[in-house]
Amino acid sequence: MKDNISYIPTTKKDLSEMLSEIGVNKIDDLFETIPQKLRLNSELLLPSPLKKIDLPLSEIELSGYMQEISARNNSNCKYFLGAGCYNHYIPSIVDLFLKMPKFYTPYTPYKPETNQGTLQVMYEYQTMMCRLTGLEVSNASLYDGATAMVEAGKMAARLTGRNEIIISKSIHPEYRQVFNTYFKYGDWKVIEVGISNGKTNLKDLEQNISEQTAAVIVQSPNFFGIIEDMNQVARMAHKHSSLYISLVVEALSLALIKPSDFGADIVAGEAQSFGNHMSFGGPHLGFINCYSKHKSKLPGRIVTKTEDADGKTAYMLWGAAREQHISRNRATSNICSNHALNALAVSIYLSWYGNKGLEELADMHNMQMAHYAYEKILKIHGYAATFPENAFFNEFVVNCPHSVGALNKKLLEHSIVGGLELGKFYSEYKNKILFCVTEQTNQDDIDELADILTYLNEKGLK
Numbered sequence: 001m002k003d004n005i006s007y008i009p010t011t012k013k014d015l016s017e018m019l020s021e022i023g024v025n026k027i028d029d030l031f032e033t034i035p036q037k038l039r040l041n042s043e044l045l046l047p048s049p050l051k052k053i054d055l056p057l058s059e060i061e062l063s064g065y066m067q068e069i070s071a072r073n074n075s076n077c078k079y080f081l082g083a084g085c086y087n088h089y090i091p092s093i094v095d096l097f098l099k100m101p102k103f104y105t106p107y108t109p110y111k112p113e114t115n116q117g118t119l120q121v122m123y124e125y126q127t128m129m130c131r132l133t134g135l136e137v138s139n140a141s142l143y144d145g146a147t148a149m150v151e152a153g154k155m156a157a158r159l160t161g162r163n164e165i166i167i168s169k170s171i172h173p174e175y176r177q178v179f180n181t182y183f184k185y186g187d188w189k190v191i192e193v194g195i196s197n198g199k200t201n202l203k204d205l206e207q208n209i210s211e212q213t214a215a216v217i218v219q220s221p222n223f224f225g226i227i228e229d230m231n232q233v234a235r236m237a238h239k240h241s242s243l244y245i246s247l248v249v250e251a252l253s254l255a256l257i258k259p260s261d262f263g264a265d266i267v268a269g270e271a272q273s274f275g276n277h278m279s280f281g282g283p284h285l286g287f288i289n290c291y292s293k294h295k296s297k298l299p300g301r302i303v304t305k306t307e308d309a310d311g312k313t314a315y316m317l318w319g320a321a322r323e324q325h326i327s328r329n330r331a332t333s334n335i336c337s338n339h340a341l342n343a344l345a346v347s348i349y350l351s352w353y354g355n356k357g358l359e360e361l362a363d364m365h366n367m368q369m370a371h372y373a374y375e376k377i378l379k380i381h382g383y384a385a386t387f388p389e390n391a392f393f394n395e396f397v398v399n400c401p402h403s404v405g406a407l408n409k410k411l412l413e414h415s416i417v418g419g420l421e422l423g424k425f426y427s428e429y430k431n432k433i434l435f436c437v438t439e440q441t442n443q444d445d446i447d448e449l450a451d452i453l454t455y456l457n458e459k460g461l462k
Helices: 012-022 027-030 059-070 090-097 114-133 145-160 173-182 202-208 229-237 251-255 292-298 342-380 404-411 443-459
Strands: 166-168 190-194 213-217 243-247 266-270 286-290 302-307 313-318 395-399 432-436
Touching: 012 027, 090 342, 114 251, 114 286, 114 302, 114 313, 114 342, 145 166, 145 173, 145 213, 145 243, 145 266, 145 286, 166 202, 190 202, 202 229, 202 266, 213 229, 229 243, 243 251, 251 342, 286 292, 302 443, 342 395, 342 432, 342 443, 404 432, 404 443
Parallel strands: 166 190, 166 213, 213 243, 243 266
Antiparallel strands: 266 286, 302 313, 395 432
16 A cells, blocks of 8 residues: 555654664564564555545545445354354344443453443342352353463462463364463473374373363363363363363353352353454453362452342442452463453343243254254265264364365355364365354254255265
8 A cells, every 4th residue: 555545543753762762663574573474465455546636535435445345244044153242143132232331341450349230230240140050159251262261270270389281172263272381481391292083182181181280271161062081181180289161162052051050160261142243253251160168279260249238239349359459470460351241141041031031042953953954964976974972062063075165155155154174274174064053043054054965965075
């Protein structure tokens, strides 16, 4: 883009002064630590300037251009893609309350006397998450599920005084990448244990766990949608006085599977499924729950309920050991950004469904429909079970007789977003596809998918 046609109101003089102050010659020098292959080596696809005069687009024209781009998105597709971001229905009441100015504008409740409403909402959110996980204490949300996993690992290290953490390869691959990035530097040891028939290899786990292990982290339902042997994992961890961290990426499963029933010491994960839009990948919100005896090491904000001088109910922040509250070197975490608005969406969503409603949603409209889709697809020639005899929630893996990438392109032509190509993350699972079914997918949608898969088989997928 030409220098005199810019949407950024920074002059050449401004840039020169800033670069001089920093001690570099040009803007590109600021990005020298980023490998060339990861940089954008072409012009940004911004709208062309007006043809007759040398000016950028006006606000009206730019707004129209952005609407034109947005209109290219196909919002009428049927979704069979999950893998960490789930297409759940969001009742209209969620956005109705969420966008009230009293909730939408506040951010940090530093002064409890003027933020009682915001604090109460956080407290209600914590209470609901505790009931779902079966543990006693919750924080008031985190950045996202991946960093919540990191926070849980560091919390376990503080509690045990150990620096070794074991994670399963059945955990979401991108979560593991984030985890390994955070633990790459410093005196840490991260061990990844393998997979056997779609679940954590317990023999591999038993061989690697030791008295140096702070925690074992296993996702359930795991990345393949399979329910892990959580009791066995907890037993192995506790045998060595290590903590068992249960990672939950599909939060709706908590309506049917309570981690505390299977020996979890800490539960961490992602709560996007509860009333938060997919929004092309974010923002989401992470959570961590633990037992009361471990609460002093719990990162993030924690809201408690007490009484004021007149005996009236009052809410306040407790032990907020974040870098915004105390000195950085004493903070329990420097990455626990609080997504209060996302947590509010969770509170509204869970209040709307209630206990029975949420359980029915998880069971009848997710798990049972996923099993219907699974059986339907297995009847199609060339498709077969990848991990037979394993219980799963609302995601499952099948062997695909075609290139998964080619199949998904064909499905998209029929306004269907297909499953995830597992070969992108696991080389050993080439031509395996991970399908997801939620309440947004009805029986007719599943039948249509099966018919198209059958049709593509008959015609020969090119």
